[in-house]
Amino acid sequence: MNLKQLVHFQNVATHGCITTAAARCNIAQSALSSQIAALEADLGVQLLFRHARGVTLTPCGEVLLDHARQIRAQFELARREVRDAADVAGEVTIGIPVSMASVLTLPLLQALEVEFLGAQVHVFEGLTGDLRGWLRSGKIDTGILYGDDQADGLSLTGLAEDELVLFGRVGEEAAGRQSIAIEQLPRWPIYTTDGEHPVRPLLSKIAKAHHLTLKFGAQINSVGQLKALAREGRGHTILPRVALATEAPTERAQILAIEPSIKLRSYVATKTNPDRLVRKVGSVLRDVVERLIRSGDWPGARLLQADADR
Numbered sequence: 001m002n003l004k005q006l007v008h009f010q011n012v013a014t015h016g017c018i019t020t021a022a023a024r025c026n027i028a029q030s031a032l033s034s035q036i037a038a039l040e041a042d043l044g045v046q047l048l049f050r051h052a053r054g055v056t057l058t059p060c061g062e063v064l065l066d067h068a069r070q071i072r073a074q075f076e077l078a079r080r081e082v083r084d085a086a087d088v089a090g091e092v093t094i095g096i097p098v099s100m101a102s103v104l105t106l107p108l109l110q111a112l113e114v115e116f117l118g119a120q121v122h123v124f125e126g127l128t129g130d131l132r133g134w135l136r137s138g139k140i141d142t143g144i145l146y147g148d149d150q151a152d153g154l155s156l157t158g159l160a161e162d163e164l165v166l167f168g169r170v171g172e173e174a175a176g177r178q179s180i181a182i183e184q185l186p187r188w189p190i191y192t193t194d195g196e197h198p199v200r201p202l203l204s205k206i207a208k209a210h211h212l213t214l215k216f217g218a219q220i221n222s223v224g225q226l227k228a229l230a231r232e233g234r235g236h237t238i239l240p241r242v243a244l245a246t247e248a249p250t251e252r253a254q255i256l257a258i259e260p261s262i263k264l265r266s267y268v269a270t271k272t273n274p275d276r277l278v279r280k281v282g283s284v285l286r287d288v289v290e291r292l293i294r295s296g297d298w299p300g301a302r303l304l305q306a307d308a309d310r
Contacts, residue, residue, distance in 0.1 A: 001042050003071070005036075008035045009036060010068045013061065015054075018033055090119055090277050093121075095143025095144070096143065097128060099223055100298075107292060111288050112281065121281075131144070136154070141278045142285070144285070146198045154271060159303075160289055160293065163262070164258060165255055166237075167238070179256055179258065192216065192237060199239070227239070231247070232252060240264060
């Protein structure tokens, strides 16, 4: 008895007719009949009742059919698991926004080491505009992008929605407060990254909707330098709250929510039709982000549905 015989036997049992089964399996009827006869001879039992309308299973045939189904299912499982093992032995490159890196990078690497022992993982940190370009050029296989307005040609899966907050010195009138009205933002020059990255365009859009004119300071494409400027009391910036997860309010710089809140969405991005390893890494990435948000380690965010509207 072998797997090929079991497959043929299951097909005959399913169709109830050797002629039909032979046609569906693209095998000669005589060859199929010989396979069934050889199986019966090997087992020493009759498996089929043959009659004018086709065939039906004997009690022994019923028992063998149950085993044949289980054996084929186990065979397919083995095939999938072996292929999956080969897939995760490859190489994958991931891009993470600088704003998220201090919270996300280490937990993500730890999770990937558990899930994909055979995979070689590379992580790059960058601003959204940089990550978008790296995805298109093939420098990275998958990554997280803030915003979706320049994502043509990329496949996006909803990830999180982050709260934007004001970071900087706002004076004694804000002492003890946790938030500031959006109408007060024009009081200070706001330093941000340039228009290739999503924060400044989003702020301009929100300001227009509230009939406000914001004063933008220099464009600084460095989250670290934006935070340093605000930390020293030399200016104000607006960033996702997660970017300030390791910052503590001081006399020189406060962290204040903006009312009404300003939200910035993020997405797991790949090129279209990513391979299995890249898809699995994206799934692990989402699981890690969900865990961090639920634990409170990723402040000011909520998880998006994977199919969240762009």
